[in-house]
Amino acid sequence: MDTYCLSVTCKSKRGIVAAIAGYLAENGCNITDSSQFDDAQTDNFFMRVSFVSEEGVALDTLRKGFTDTAQAFPMDIAVHDESHRMKVVIMVSRFGHCLNDLLYRWRIGALPVDIVAVISNHLDYQKLVVNHDIPFHYIKVTKENKREAEAQQMRIVEETGAELIVLARYMQVLSDEMCEKMSGRIINIHHSFLPSFKGANPYKQAFERGVKLIGATSHYVTGLLDEGPIIEQDIVRVTHAQSPSDYVSLGRDVESQVLARAIHAHIHRRVFLNGNKTVVFPASPGSHASERMG
Numbered sequence: 001m002d003t004y005c006l007s008v009t010c011k012s013k014r015g016i017v018a019a020i021a022g023y024l025a026e027n028g029c030n031i032t033d034s035s036q037f038d039d040a041q042t043d044n045f046f047m048r049v050s051f052v053s054e055e056g057v058a059l060d061t062l063r064k065g066f067t068d069t070a071q072a073f074p075m076d077i078a079v080h081d082e083s084h085r086m087k088v089v090i091m092v093s094r095f096g097h098c099l100n101d102l103l104y105r106w107r108i109g110a111l112p113v114d115i116v117a118v119i120s121n122h123l124d125y126q127k128l129v130v131n132h133d134i135p136f137h138y139i140k141v142t143k144e145n146k147r148e149a150e151a152q153q154m155r156i157v158e159e160t161g162a163e164l165i166v167l168a169r170y171m172q173v174l175s176d177e178m179c180e181k182m183s184g185r186i187i188n189i190h191h192s193f194l195p196s197f198k199g200a201n202p203y204k205q206a207f208e209r210g211v212k213l214i215g216a217t218s219h220y221v222t223g224l225l226d227e228g229p230i231i232e233q234d235i236v237r238v239t240h241a242q243s244p245s246d247y248v249s250l251g252r253d254v255e256s257q258v259l260a261r262a263i264h265a266h267i268h269r270r271v272f273l274n275g276n277k278t279v280v281f282p283a284s285p286g287s288h289a290s291e292r293m294g
């Protein structure tokens with residue numbers, strides 16, 4: 001039997017959970033996992049439900065049936081087949097550790113997505129990508145050709161049907177237009193514990209500040225550089241004896257892990273936008289089951 005995921009965002013009101021649980025039960029669906037959050041500050045309510053359609057009621061029928069429930073509680077509602085593999089374009093510049101990590105996770109089945117293309121403004125990782133039988137697109141970016149380069153990037157996104165763009169250390173600022181068009185569908189890894197040290201060279205900034213912790217932050221990309229809603233973060237200790245290049249080495253693993261966790265949360269629809277913040281529900285049991293055991 002297929003497992004589906006229902007995600008709901010609405011204004012908080014008594015009875016929402018009962019209405020949704022009741023609707024699913026009445027339509028032969030068994031809830032296997034449920035998370036909800038009522039934000040008292042914004043009065044926004046968020047809910048994510050995994051369920052099995054035990055009597056074979058089709059996804060489209062369930063979607064259509066929800067409109068009545070949705071009318072009782074004006075809500076943004078979406079129902080997805082949890083077996084759907086999201087189409088992803090990865091973009092990278094000169095630092096390839098996050099790309100390499102994502103390709104490995106994808107290859108062993110730990111990242112159940114379809115990587116439909118890798119785009120880079122450098123040729124460093126062409127062989128690596130082609131060896132994974134994934135299309136590689138080299139699109140040079142200069143101050144003079146940024147707009148045309150971005151148009152080429154967006155053509156690839158549209159032609160492949162990509163649902164998510166991952167900036168795996170892609171070091172070019174995207175235009176407001178692209179950020180708006182792909183709002184909530186571009187995930188970046190920034191190599192600092194935001195909001196500290198935005199922009200280029202965060203490790204140099206951290207070294208000059210004399211920090212004792214460096215970190216990585218994965219966030220949705222907006223027109224405001226490195227200020228998009230944060231999805232995942234982590235940190236690693238540093239000492240007075242270490243240099244910015246030591247930070248680069250120490251940062252590789254934490255950047256890769258933070259980005260992978262953020263993508264995993266996004267593709268399993270566990271991330272909800274809440275103004276310029278996010279609500280991130282925990283992974284449901286078995287959500288890592290797609291990984292091929294060695």
Ligand SMILES: Nc1nc2c(c(=O)[nH]1)N[C@@H](CN(C=O)c1ccc(C(=O)N[C@@H](CCC(=O)O)C(=O)O)cc1)CN2
Binds near residue numbers: 173200224
């Ligand atoms: N619109 C946005 N674009 C990008 C974001 C974002 O949040 N909003 N995140 C960056 C990633 N990034 C840090 O994580 C970052 C990348 C690049 C720069 C920058 O100043 N780039 C220069 C060119 C540098 C070069 O050519 O090597 C530039 O674009 O003029 C700052 C921060 C990805 N894009």
